[in-house]
Amino acid sequence: MNTTTDNREQVRAKSVAALTPEIVAYIESCAQDVFPHSHLISVLHKVQHQFGYLGREQLDAVAQLLQVPASKVTGVATFYHFFRLEPRGRFVINVCMGTACYVKGAERVADKLKEELGIQFGETTSDGLFSLEGTRCLGACGLAPVVMIDDKIFGDMTPDQIPALIEKHVKLAQSE
Numbered sequence: 001m002n003t004t005t006d007n008r009e010q011v012r013a014k015s016v017a018a019l020t021p022e023i024v025a026y027i028e029s030c031a032q033d034v035f036p037h038s039h040l041i042s043v044l045h046k047v048q049h050q051f052g053y054l055g056r057e058q059l060d061a062v063a064q065l066l067q068v069p070a071s072k073v074t075g076v077a078t079f080y081h082f083f084r085l086e087p088r089g090r091f092v093i094n095v096c097m098g099t100a101c102y103v104k105g106a107e108r109v110a111d112k113l114k115e116e117l118g119i120q121f122g123e124t125t126s127d128g129l130f131s132l133e134g135t136r137c138l139g140a141c142g143l144a145p146v147v148m149i150d151d152k153i154f155g156d157m158t159p160d161q162i163p164a165l166i167e168k169h170v171k172l173a174q175s176e
């Protein structure tokens, strides 16, 4: 075995270690296609679904295994808002900023969350507990303004309810 082959195998082993066997198999089947890059978005979706976000290691591994330039992989991952490049918090708080919620004070609820957590939309608290996102209509307009934490809906929210809601989830995390 020559040095080039050794090196190629080391790079492949590193890429495989950054993903799961299922994802590696999927990428390798996509790589057989005439246009492997046409599978890039679906590959990134699978990686994000598995890991919760797209880390540097995973992006490099996708580039290697799919044989697509790393700059292209990074470009796609950063272009689409549904891809996350940072890990999410233990709890993901979505504040509905849809029309019905907005009219009923969603912005004040969002401002209180930002103030209490010390983060903006799209950010995660430094302790890794909370990520905060603004979202479109959650389909619960009758309960406006609505906040969703993970998959649980909290309706008729007011800014003064926010500290207790956060505290409740801090305690929940401590009890895990």
Ligand code: FES
Pocket (backbone or CB within 6 Å): 096, 097, 098, 099, 100, 101, 102, 136, 137, 138, 139, 140, 141, 142, 144, 145, 146
């Ligand atoms: S606008 Fe907020 S749930 Fe519909």
